[in-house]
Each structure stands twice: as structure tokens, then as C-alpha cells.
Amino acid sequence: MEIGEIETAKKRCKSVIRTIEKLPLSTTITASCRRTLLKLASSELSFLSSLSTDSSPPPLSVNIGHIESVVRVLQLPSITGVSRVCKPLPLPIGGVHVDLVCTLGKVPVWIIVSDRNPRYISWSGDRHGSKGLKSRIEQVLAAAHSTTTLKPSSVILFFANGLPSSVYEKLKVEFGAVYFNFFSSDFAMFDFDCEEMVEGEWINVERTRSYEEAVSVEIKLIDRCDDSLEPEAVVQAEVTELSQNDAFSSVISSMSLLGEDCLINFDTTALVALVSGISNGCAERIVDTPEIELEEKFKGNTVFVIDQAKSEIEKPVLVKMGTVLSGKRGIVCKSVLSEFKELVSMYAGPNEKLRAEHLLKSLMVVNDNPTERVMGLPTTRKLAMKNKIVFGTGDRWRAPTLTANMAFVRAVAQSGMSLSTIDHSPRALTADLPSSTSTFFFV
Template sequence: MDQNYLLKQLEKKIKSGEELLQYISEVKDVNGIDKLKKKIMQEINFLLKVLRSREAKKEHLLCTNLHHFEALARCLISSHGSIAVLRHFTLNRTDGSSKRICVDIVSQDGQCWVKVIARNPKALSQLSTGEGEFGQRSILDHAREYLECACQHPHHFRKPKVGDTSVVFEFACGIEKLLADRLETLGITVCGDRLDIIESLSPEPQGESDDEDSYTSMTTNSQFEDLGGSEHKLNLDVTAMLAYVSNLTNGGNYFEFKEPILTQQAEWERARPVKPTLDKLFKGKCLVCCESAMKDFKSIVSTLGGPDEVRRANELISCITVVPNMISERAQRKLRLGGKIKQRSMIVFSTGDAMRAVTVTANEGFVRAARNQGVEFAVFIHESRALTEGKERDAKVLVSPCNSTLSQSAKS
């Protein structure tokens, strides 16, 4: 696709995002509205960064969540008695597990839940008939979860019932009549244009977003499957995020540390730099990670990271879509915890597995152990790099090959 055309489309999308912020600027007394504005601004800033780089790809337009936010905002403005956006509720399952459900809009003073869907109607119908890719779930699956969750969270002791308006699915791009009828049979109130059967599937935006307090570009269980399986989506492990922001990979590799493992990693970095490899891998991709990975990454950076590493971490976080923890069916069925198979690692890799996204990681031990138990994950493995900025003050500075630039002055 022509680069000038893509750049013009990016400019249009940025402008539409700015207009969207203006559109909702006067919305008051709605819980979560500031988070929605913040997320829209994050999307705009990311597109601006791509625009400035002059290296736009069609994936940047397809992956932006602005498509979803625009539909959400229109629905919010037209809804009566809206009290919250991107509100989370817990769905407790019969097996004792639980998951978080994000309701796009809570309206009618709390009596109605609204899910906004801005997907291609043909794609929705194909998923509902089992034609989707592995790991994708249909809008019917989401409908059942919404209804079950709504029953667990009655408003003023009132639970939804078939034909009630307690759970509404708003289809911004329309919905095929047959699928709309099936949703209504379940008890969902369907809003949006009713369409006859669509013969062909046209390209569609892939981002639908959700929110999670301090997380960036969050997507929930009820929505993240809509991202679909794609070769341009990467699932980041904690080890990948740490390697990307470490001082070792950003110019600080000419040190001999008191810790032998750090000195070894510095030697590896001088011989085989990790950052250029990750930069090349990340270019033009949608970066995602699960809730647990992001939580642990933030905790490690806040505890061990130096000022530059914290800055880089914040920059990286702004480019990542955080999705809920997921345990894929085959991992649940085949993997046994113990040894290299830790619960957190299983969640990280399972999330990528469920999304059909390649997991970027330095945790080769888990990958081997999982393979030995019959589960082969799609991964990109790189060498491990720890956070080192806080250790530099006690380390011996080595002279670079140029005999002029020391690693301490080479920080990015």
C-alpha cells in the first residue's frame, strides 16, 4: 500500500480522534469518562508517533482502538441515564474460577448494561457458526457471559430476564438478521441495523478496547478475542519487556558488575545486542501482554529500575495493549505445574496461545518444559537481560572500543 496514502489516512484518523475528544469533552458525572479520554489520547499519541516516523503500515490503522471508541462515544451520548463507562464486574464460574467482564456503558441509572460492537457484521456471523480461527469466541459466547454476569450483579435486587432490556448489544456497523434473532432468543436486546446475508468479508478494524485502572489500552475477556489471530500481533513476556528497557540494551553494557550474572549479560550484549533485534521484531506490530505480566513488569521496574529504565518502561507501556489473563484449553488440559512450569508463566504463554499471537520471551526453560509435556507454544526467544542501572554505581567502568565513550555516558 502506498506510503503517502497511509500517512494521509493516519492524519485523518488522528484528526478524528481529536474530534472525538472534543465530542465527549462536556460529558460530566459519568464514572470512567476520564479513563476513556486518557485512552483516546494514548491512541492519538501512538498514531502521532507513527506519523512522525514516516513508516506507517496498514496494521497501524487496523489495530487502533479509535474505531471502537468512536462507536462507544456515540452510544454513550445517545444513552439515557448513563452512570459509567468501561465498568468492570466479576463473573464467578461454577468451577470456582472467575473472570472480569467489562461493560462498555452502564445506563438507565444502573439498570442497563451496554456492549458496543464495531466489528464487520459478516465476521460476527462467521464466528457464530464456527468459522473463526482457533481461540476466537463468538458474539453468542460473549452474550451468555454477559447475561450470566448480569444475573450475579442484580441492580436493586432485579435480575435480567428474556425480553428485558437489562443487557443491550449495540452493533455500530450493523448485524445480520439471523444472528440478531439468535441473540434475542438468548435474552439480549439488539440495537443496530438489521442486514440481509452478506456474501463477502471486507477488511475491518481489529481493535476493541477496555480499561483497567492504571493499565494502558486494556482489553477484556469479553472483547479481546475480537482482536483475532494475526501474524502482526506479539504477546510480550515480562522478560521481553525488561530486556527492552534495560540499560544493558540501551548503551550501558561496558561495565563489570559485582554480580557475575550481570557481567555475563553485559558481555553477551556487547557480542549480540538484543535491542536491535527486538526493534526489528516490534516494527509494525501490535504489542500485547496479559494482566499478570504487566503487573509484574511494573512492580519490578518500580523496585529495581533506575530513572532511565523507568522512563523507557513508561514509553513501552504506552505502546502495549493489556489483555486479561487466559488459560488456553490445551494448556489447562496438558500442562502440570511444577519445575519450570510456573503458574505465572503458564498464564503468559496461554494468553498468547489463546490469541494466536507469538510470545516474545527469554524464558526458554518454560518453552522446553511445556514441549516435554506435549504443548508447543509459538515463541520468539531472545537472550535474557536484567535491569542494571541501579548497579552501575558499584560497577567497574570499561572503556569502549572507541576509547572515548564509556557506557555510563552512553545511556539512551
């Protein structure tokens, strides 16, 4: 590798590091996954930098192309719920390397990324000791079949530089692989640009990467069709008793009451946040109230009340809810419905109860029916049984769960499982007004 090639590779490392740093810290990719990617890219940059002073460096292969390709896949809008990146999966038969564990099209998948030149993709191995693509796939599929909790619906192979037709035919015959086109439209937007800082501004200095030749194939493992999914009850309602101009009414009216293509699963925290007085006009009054009065009214919960009120003023929950829920149909499982009704009857004020009534009329109630993979997670303090039922039922319906229970979400991600969720800030039932007789419930 020439000095010029090393410098180009270093620029590519710096560019991909900036891209990784900008990846959203949300349920799309965990902080742990982002740290892993940064460590890989930074290690590659350090290795290349150590060679830059050598006047005649030896030939070497670099890994930056593989890292670039993984990051580009991560940026696709269709990729969500990323729980593991470029790490072996902890499985009973031993670790197996998977580049991405994520959710795609509402189902869990494993993605293997190859940056190899198509001419050097070997099916059965080569004289240099490489085991070949066939052996790699057999190992991955064996691992997938060895687990219930982490088992993907399919394994997707992404070849960043293309795939020989002869190799595809072998994939098709021996593993039932088919071409998979979800990358084609998304990748048209992505050319990898190398950037450099000049006088405080980033400028484009060289276009180094295109994915026009990229090919992806899918090996299906699970048929996700489930004819047993039946709603317990469906009740449609019109918001007639609430002001059509307030944020809550706008959110409810924006939701769809028909169809099952775009579903959102509500847990208890989401229902409470929607109807809470803090989310619906009490936040500024709480912040403006002298702290000594709040201490008298809220006792040991004062800090939580103030924090939630400040959070609401900075980032109103209903604004995000409106964006997330618009055009979607909400579902709620029976256990959540029962818990929410009990909490409302005990802690909600008149306005919160009215909002709760209208909210429940707009949702489809479904039976508790969690998937085996979620129920297969060990039951712990953070992975409580009631939460596995709620999130597992959403998984059964292929609906992301709207939740403020980030402890559960993080615990699931740490297990290696990809689970589709959407986070929101927690809010409390406040009995509407901060009066001396108010009782508060926190989620």
C-alpha cells in the first residue's frame, strides 16, 4: 500500500468516525453499539497513522471499507431496533459473529456485511485457509436455530461490492436464498464522501465510495404469518367532549381507527403520559409554584414533579406523540388496559379521567399474547414478567411499543435481542391541579 493510499484510508476513517458520532442516541442504535463502532474506526485510524511515516510500508489490507458499509446500513430508514453491532452473539453453542442484530420490516433480522471484491468471494474455501462463504453461512444458521430469544426471522447477506451470479446460484440452491431489494432505493441516496476541515468549515474533497454494485440476499428462517391474532374488542370513538384545539385532542384525532398495517403498541407509561395533567397544561403552574408549597403538597415526590414539569416545558410529550402516532392505529393488551384503568380510578383527577376515557375508546384491545422469544428472556428485576407480556404482545403484532420504560429496553438490548420500541419521556398522574389534596402517581 502506497503512502497516498494510506492517507486516503485515514481520511475515510475520520469521515466515518464523524458519521458514527452523529448517529442518534435513541432506540434505533444503543450507546453501546455506537461505542463499538467508534472503537473499531478509531483503532483502524491509529493503525494507519502508525504506518504513515514509513517510506515504504508493506502491502496490507484495511478494514475501513467494512466499517463504512456497516455504518451505511445503519443509516437506512428501514433499519430500527439495533441491539448489537460487529460483536459475537452470546449463544449456547458458542459465539458467532454477526455485523448487525436489528429489526427490519417489523421483524428481527441478522445482517452479515461483506466488503470483499466479488472475485475473491470463495464458496468452499481457498488454499490460504479461508473456510469460504458456505461454511460461514452454515455456522450462522446453526447459531440462529440454537436460540429462541435471539432467533431472527431471516439472515440477510449484504455484499457491498457485488456478488458473482455463480455464488448466488449456490446460495439459492443450498440455502433457499433470494435477492432482497430493500437496499436498492435507500442506497441510491448514499455515496460516501470524504471530508476535510478547512478554516472551520467541512468541505468535500473526494468521493470515495458508491454502493451502486451492492447486492443483498435473504435466507428466511421463520414465517411470521400468524392467523391467531384476533383483537379482544374494537371500539371506535370520536372526541366530542374535549376541545378540538388542544394538543391531546389533536393527537387522538390524528390516529387511524382502521387497518392493521401501521400499529403502535401502548404500555402503561405511554397511556399515563398522554392523559397526565403535566402533559396537558399543568407544567408551567408547577414550575411557577414556590418550592416550599410544592414540598407541602408533593412530599417526597417534589423533585420528580419539578423535573417532569421542566422536561415538559422544554420538550412537550404530546408534540412527539403526535408525530409518532399520526396515521397509526393504537393497540393495548388486556393486562395494560386493566392496570391503566386501576391507576386512573385511584390517582387521576376529573380531566385526566375524561382524557383516559377518550383515549381508550380510540384503541384496539388485544389479548395478552407475547412471542416465545420475548418470554424466553430470563425473568429479572429489569426484565419483569409483566413487561415481557406487554412488549412480547407488541412483538407478536409486529408493532413497536411506545414506552418510557427504558430500563426494560436497555436490558433487552443487552441480551442481544432486537425489539422494536419507541421512547417517550415519563409523566405522572397529578389529579389535574397542584392542590393540597392531590395524590400523584409516577411511572
